Amino acid sequence: MDARTIGLIGGILLLLGAAEAVVRILKNHQDSGVDPAILATFHLRVRAWWSLFAVLAAAFFLGKTATVVLFGLIAFWALREFITLTPTRPGDHHALFWVFFVFTPLQFFLVGLGQYQYYSVVIPICGLLFIPWRIAMAGDRKRFLERMAKIQAGLLICVYCLSYAPALMTLELPGESAGRNVNLLLFFVLIVQLSDALQYVWAQIPSRHVIVPTISPNRTWEGLIGGSASVTLIGIALYWATPFPFYFAGLVSLAVSLLGFAGGLTMSAIKRDRGVKDYGTLVEGHHGVLDRIDSLCFAAPVFFHFTLWFFPT
Amino acid sequence: MESTITINILALIARILSGASVRWVDCQPDTCQRVYFANHTSHLDAIVLWSALPQEVRDLTRPVGAKDYWTATRFRQYMAQKVFNALLIDRKEIKVHQSPVDLMIREIGHTHSLIVFPEGGRSSGRGVGEFKSGLYYLCKKRPDLECIPVHLDNMNRILPRGQFLPVPLLSCITFGAPIWLEAGEKKADFLQRARQAVMHLKEL
Numbered sequence: 001m002d003a004r005t006i007g008l009i010g011g012i013l014l015l016l017g018a019a020e021a022v023v024r025i026l027k028n029h030q031d032s033g034v035d036p037a038i039l040a041t042f043h044l045r046v047r048a049w050w051s052l053f054a055v056l057a058a059a060f061f062l063g064k065t066a067t068v069v070l071f072g073l074i075a076f077w078a079l080r081e082f083i084t085l086t087p088t089r090p091g092d093h094h095a096l097f098w099v100f101f102v103f104t105p106l107q108f109f110l111v112g113l114g115q116y117q118y119y120s121v122v123i124p125i126c127g128l129l130f131i132p133w134r135i136a137m138a139g140d141r142k143r144f145l146e147r148m149a150k151i152q153a154g155l156l157i158c159v160y161c162l163s164y165a166p167a168l169m170t171l172e173l174p175g176e177s178a179g180r181n182v183n184l185l186l187f188f189v190l191i192v193q194l195s196d197a198l199q200y201v202w203a204q205i206p207s208r209h210v211i212v213p214t215i216s217p218n219r220t221w222e223g224l225i226g227g228s229a230s231v232t233l234i235g236i237a238l239y240w241a242t243p244f245p246f247y248f249a250g251l252v253s254l255a256v257s258l259l260g261f262a263g264g265l266t267m268s269a270i271k272r273d274r275g276v277k278d279y280g281t282l283v284e285g286h287h288g289v290l291d292r293i294d295s296l297c298f299a300a301p302v303f304f305h306f307t308l309w310f311f312p313t
Numbered sequence: 314m315e316s317t318i319t320i321n322i323l324a325l326i327a328r329i330l331s332g333a334s335v336r337w338v339d340c341q342p343d344t345c346q347r348v349y350f351a352n353h354t355s356h357l358d359a360i361v362l363w364s365a366l367p368q369e370v371r372d373l374t375r376p377v378g379a380k381d382y383w384t385a386t387r388f389r390q391y392m393a394q395k396v397f398n399a400l401l402i403d404r405k406e407i408k409v410h411q412s413p414v415d416l417m418i419r420e421i422g423h424t425h426s427l428i429v430f431p432e433g434g435r436s437s438g439r440g441v442g443e444f445k446s447g448l449y450y451l452c453k454k455r456p457d458l459e460c461i462p463v464h465l466d467n468m469n470r471i472l473p474r475g476q477f478l479p480v481p482l483l484s485c486i487t488f489g490a491p492i493w494l495e496a497g498e499k500k501a502d503f504l505q506r507a508r509q510a511v512m513h514l515k516e517l
Contacts, residue, residue: 076481080332084483090473096480 004241008186012053019046048292049193056189060182064169065112067185071166072108078290078297079104079158085274086150091140095131095151103127104159111163114170123160128152157297158290164300165189171304173243173311187241188256188303192296195231195257196264202226216268219261228257244310252306256299263298267291315395317372323396324371327364331357331471332483335365338517339490340461342367346426347459347491349374350448352441352511353430354469356382357479362428362463363397365486375400376428377417400427414450427451431507435474441512444504452494452503459491460507464514487514 023043026034059067083096103123110119132148168185203223211219235253239246267290314320351362359376366374380401383393393399400420402413421427429451431444452458467484492510494503 080481080483083480084332084467084470088470093470093473093476093480094478097478100481 002183004183005186008183008190008238008241009057012186012190016046016049016053019049045197052189052193052292056186060186064166067169068108068112068166071162072105074289074293075108075159075162076100076104078162078293079154081288081290082154082158083151085270085276086154088147088150089140089142091138091142092135092147092151094138095134095148098130098134099127099151099155103130103155107159107163108166111167111170114167116167116170119163119167123155127155127160131155161297161301162293164304165296167304168307171307171311173307181243183241184243184307187238188300189296190238191231191235191253191256192260192299194234195227195253195260196295198230199223199227199257199261202230212265215272216265219265224258224261228254228261231257248310252303255306256303259299259302260295263295266298267294314398317368320371320396321368324364324368327357327360330479330481331361331364331468332481333361333365334483334485336485336487336517338487338514340488342370344370344373345459346421346423346455346457347374347461348426348448348451349428349461349463349488350431350444350507350511351428351463351465353432353435354465355435355472355474357472358430358435358465358468359397359399359428360392361468361484362465362486370426373424374426374428375421377402377413377430379404381405412450414447414454417451418454431504441508444508446500446504448507449494449500449503456494458493460493461491462489462507462510462514463487464489464511466515487517489514 023039023046026039027043030036055070056067059070079100083099088096103126107119107123110122131151132144135144135148135151165185165188168188169181171181171184173181173184200218200223202225203218203220205222205226207222209221210217211221211224232250232254235256236246236250239249242249242252244252315323349362351358359378363371363374363376375398377400378393380403383389383399383401393401400417402416417427429448431448432442433445436442448460452460464487465484466487467482470480471482471484472479489510492507498506
């Protein structure tokens with residue numbers, strides 16, 4: 001573990017500790033004027049961050065394989081939530097079996113091997129073509145195009161896109177011990193989570209211009225602009241943790257923030273269409289995994305390819 | 314019977330694989346004698362319902378199953394006899410003096426509870442089929458049994474009829490408020506009321 005990893009982990013621990021302290025103080029002072037509902041949501045968020053951080057730290061400690069397996073399990077669970085919420089027909093059963101038990105493990109296996117030329121194409125080519133063929137073989141033609149598109153979307157978003165996060169560890173970058181880019185992955189996850197939080201915080205300021213009222217009444221232009229700007233500054237300030245120069249760290253942070261917004265909004269649209277607020281309403285007492293990682297899914301492939309663009313191998 | 318640890322591990326695996334969230338609505342887990350009756354859409358229904366019960370309740374609860382199905386393979390036989398302690402009913406030869414209801418009443422004594430699927434066979438998953446009369450006769454002979462309606466949601470997508478390979482979607486199990494056979498209640502009325510109780514849970 002080098003000094004930069006310790007710096008990043010220490011910073012995250014300080015941030016989480018501060019967030020936890022703020023929640024506890026506000027909870028003990030009922031007269032603080034903060035809406036208890038918002039406080040409860042925030043407390044859930046902080047708890048989710050603690051568990052995310054604890055699991056990530058454990059996986060990093062155990063090494064690359066453990067991290068890839070961890071992300072594979074997260075993707076599997078997210079896909080489970082996605083398909084549960086999506087109406088499918090009995091004719092889709094075999095295609096779904098392949099999606100869960102062949103394509104998902106295969107994708108993360110290839111990521112673990114670091115074979116970019118394979119894991120970047122297996123799902124977009126083989127998966128994309130296999131799913132409609134398998135549904136057609138089952139002989140159910142009702143709403144065919146709609147059903148194949150739903151399964152393809154689930155596989156692409158929950159599995160393919162997310163797999164680019166652990167794939168960051170397999171890149172060979174200057175100044176990093178080969179195949180162990182813990183810092184880059186930590187930086188990425190931190191920026192995505194901060195961007196989520198800061199967009200939410202900035203959206204609380206009084207003058208509210210909601211971007212898409214029919215889909216997400218909480219996402220405002222103030223939140224998007226304020227959140228992305230602050231995340232860009234944080235990215236620049238943290239450039240020492242990345243292999244990038246400061247301007248490029250700022251640029252990727254901005255991209256990650258905008259994509260995180262796009263991911264959250266897209267998943268909200270799917271949830272609104274299905275008439276639920278959280279994917280987690282399926283599992284009572286928990287927030288859905290997909291609710292927590294939607295921004296991660298959208299940002300991961302772009303962050304990965306920005307990195308590849310900057311360090312062509 | 315298998316050891317408690319093995320059974321607990323198997324129940325945990327069933328819980329994880331079915332991704333079941335369990336809700337108790339107007340009802341709490343209890344070791345008193347009960348009949349859990351549920352809609353039936355998948356071969357996994359009995360396993361998932363059984364694994365959703367807390368351990369002390371589970372130990373006293375016996376699923377009722379068809380003998381021809383649960384003895385067809387060695388694995389099923391193992392599960393039925395050593396794990397669930399299932400009560401198997403011979404669908405092929407029903408004797409007059411040895412009706413399934415008599416058998417159930419004799420087997421449960423004054424300690425065990427039952428899991429039954431009153432639709433008889435598995436339905437296609439859309440709605441709940443008409444109930445067979447067994448539940449009524451059971452309650453007529455043992456009116457003290459609490460009948461707990463249970464709704465299993467999404468199980469037909471995890472393992473539909475005629476499929477061997479499960480898809481790991483999430484499911485939801487809802488236990489509802491108990492019902493009893495009222496004095497003088499007609500068979501059709503009671504069965505209809507029981508069926509409504511299961512269907513009502515789907516809306517919650």
